[in-house]
Amino acid sequence: MSRVKRGITHVKKRRSLKKLTKGYKSGRKNLMRQMKTATKKAGVYAYRDRKVKKRTMRQLWQIRLGAAVREYDLSYSKFIDLLKKNNIELDRKILSDLAQNEPKTFKKIIDQIKKEKK
Numbered sequence: 001m002s003r004v005k006r007g008i009t010h011v012k013k014r015r016s017l018k019k020l021t022k023g024y025k026s027g028r029k030n031l032m033r034q035m036k037t038a039t040k041k042a043g044v045y046a047y048r049d050r051k052v053k054k055r056t057m058r059q060l061w062q063i064r065l066g067a068a069v070r071e072y073d074l075s076y077s078k079f080i081d082l083l084k085k086n087n088i089e090l091d092r093k094i095l096s097d098l099a100q101n102e103p104k105t106f107k108k109i110i111d112q113i114k115k116e117k118k
Helices: 007-020 032-070 076-085 092-101 103-117
Strands: none
Touching: 007 032, 032 076, 032 092, 032 103, 076 103, 092 103
16 A cells, blocks of 8 residues: 655645634744634634624614714603603614714604603
8 A cells, every 4th residue: 555645734734724824923823722712712702702793783883873962951760661651663783873964863763752751
């Protein structure tokens, strides 16, 4: 049986790992064992932070809405409560965007809510 040399496979694997660890410090970008652990750890962080990103964006929308609603003598919680009571089903992302980029439209929404409140 002929001998199988694995040099090509080894180099290909090393090259792909080097590509993933580009920009890392010291041995984490040069040494094979450290490259493997670094990429695995990076993958774990990336997976976790994709979930965290959604959480932080929702917090940001809530803060923006709270700030926008304060101008009209409402609190964030009362605003959301009034939206639900009036069956206005816009999510926080859209409302935040309206408050920031379309203040006239946002004011109309608030006027409609306040009108229904009285």
